[in-house]
Amino acid sequence: MSRGVSAIAALARLRDGNARFATNARGTGTLITAARRAKLTAAQEPFAIVLGCSDSRVPVELVFNQGPGDLFVIRVAGNIVAPSLIGSVEFAADRFGTRLVVVLGHSSCGAIAATIEELHRPTSNPSPNQRAIVDLIRPGVEKIVAKYESEGALAVEHAAMTANVRNSVDQLRHGSAVIENLIANDGLVVTGAWYSLDTGKVEFLERPLPA
Ligand SMILES: [Zn+2]
Secondary structure, eight states, X not given: OOTTOOHHHHHHHHHHHHHHHHTXXXXXXXXXXXXXXXXXXXXXXXXXXXXXXXXXXXXXXXXXXXXXXXXXEEEOGGGOOOHHXXXXXXXXXXXXXXXXXXXXXXXXXXXXXXXXXXXXXTTOOOOHHHHHHHHHHHHHHHHHHHHHGGGOHHHHXXXXXXXXXXXXXXXXXXXXXXXXXXXXXXXXXXXXXXXXXTTOOEEESSSSOOO
């Protein structure tokens, strides 16, 4: 939890925490003690930044079996990347020295389903605000959806979801001078993963983790 937890060490903690969660094991990460809260009043030193989806079934701290002060979590439908979200990642990486950023997608994502639906029936979404989310997802998944069409709805959805995670990772890696600089000079790693509602397990999309 101290400043300077490397990306590799942070990733190991996330993996271990998720293994505890998926096997229903109780870990220290979920302990919320008065002492711990008191310690956190002065400062925070989150060891990882997670950009996840707002879906109620993917509570990031629980999924990684972590407690207060451990994760800097940004949640938005479809784990999309837009300026304020990049700003949130910059803030934590810059301010707290956090060296791991994980974009976390998940199975059965409503934002992905809405985007696939929109690709099939372009006028189905009446809200400009919801459309703004779909519009950010669509460019990164359009070709993938067409490519996997013949393999069935589940395959299309899974391929689109992982493509969307990769797209967000890419946008975080290249959409900010602050983040680019931290990656080039300070050991920051941005990587992607997805959570399975079926198994409770998080799968990382890149291995080995780029150091
Ligand atoms: Zn979702």
